[in-house]
Amino acid sequence: MKTLPMLCIAATITSSAGAFAADYFRDDFSWGYNTSVWQARNGANGTPFGCTFNEGAISPSSHGITLSVSDGTCSELQSSEYYSYGKLQGSLKTGNTAGTVSSLFTYTSWWDEPGRAWQEIDIEFLPSLGNVVHTNVIYQPEGGQYQSWEQDVPLGQFGLNIQNELLTIGFDWSATQIRWYVYDASDNEQTLRVVYKDNGDGYIAEDEIPAYAWPVDNTKIMINHWHGDNSAEAFYFPGQYYNQAAWAYYDFIEYIPH
Template sequence: MKKLWLPLATLCVTFLSPSLSANYFKDNFSWGYNTSIWTARQGDNGTPFGCSFEPNMQSPSEHGLTLTLSQGTCSELQSNQFYSYGKVQGRLKSGNVAGTVSSIFTYTSWWDSPGRAWQEIDIELLPLLGNVVHTNIIYQPQGGLYQSWEQDIDLSQFGLDYRENLLMIGFDWSSSVIRWYLYDANGQEQTIRTVYKDNGDGVLANNEIPAYAWPVDNTKIMINHWHGDNSQEANYFPGQYYGASSWVYYDFIEYIPN
């Protein structure tokens, strides 16, 4: 499944050189988000997004943060700093409204630094697909060809359902390997997907991506909850949206540098 959209999540960032990779953080979202770590996004990404990100679409609690959406409005947090290789992980639970997306991902592009390629690593929950996690790597040079490497993983094989219980999930990003993992119903860590940088042997294996497309630049960490606009692109990803309100609850987000 290929996404034909560009998340302009950093349009509001001025064209300054991104800061050097920041240190470890963990935000438990107690009574809201840590403003030294995150900024609540305000703005519109255009198609296939059917909603504008609004800071007020958040519901804090003592132990976590809920991002909400309604028809035309949605919610996103993006990190204030840029991060390099390491683990990005969190615990979340999402509603079950068709046409919506709940995510944990990294993103950087030419909006952060002119000439930089769009580089993204995704964890996405899409009720359209059922009880699966959608994993993806996206690469596009400025003005060039969009490419993505996607795989959906059925969570039921691990005794999990993100619509019923909290799901602890993350990815470990290094200079040559990206490994997605989760904690199963018994609390054991399970690797669910591994992608390698092409080793240069002249054969691109199914679990490799070209070396030129490997995410290498410091990147923002983001979480969001949005719905599609029912355009052709949106009906493909994230599916038809029928107007219902929805939510995703985040218990924590953590970054552990390599």
């Protein structure tokens, strides 16, 4: 998923994104989001996004927040600080509005530090795809070729439906492996997908990512909810949008460093 974070970074962040890694946090979103952890995004990304991020589209409740989408308006939170290897997980539920995306992901790029490659690890839900989780790793050097390693994993095999119930999901990111997981209907952790950093044997296996493309830099953590602009790119991802309002509810987000 393409996203361009705010260019201004909170004063609590060190001047070099690559030199900073924050510690454990958990936000249960009680009457809003923790402003020491998150910044709300205001602004546009360009195609295939068909909406402008607006902090007013984030609604609090006694426990959990709702990220809303309407025609031309979407919502995003991004961490104020940068994080390294660890487990990122959360609990969320989303509606069934075609052409929208709700997500939990890590992101950093040249917008954070000149010359840095775009590096992203994704958990995304697209109603246009049905009851699946879209997993992805993205890599692009500044001015270079975009590459991604996508895989959609059906959730019904675990007794889950993202549109009907809260789903607890996450990934564990290390120097050599990324493992996506979910808690099934019996609350047992189930592995969704595993990818590995290429071991240097001269052959890139189906479940390997080239060493040069492995996400290594400290990164922001983000959640967002948006709709496509019905361009050719958007028809591929996230599908046609019919100008309908949508919602995504987040119960908590937790980061556990290694």
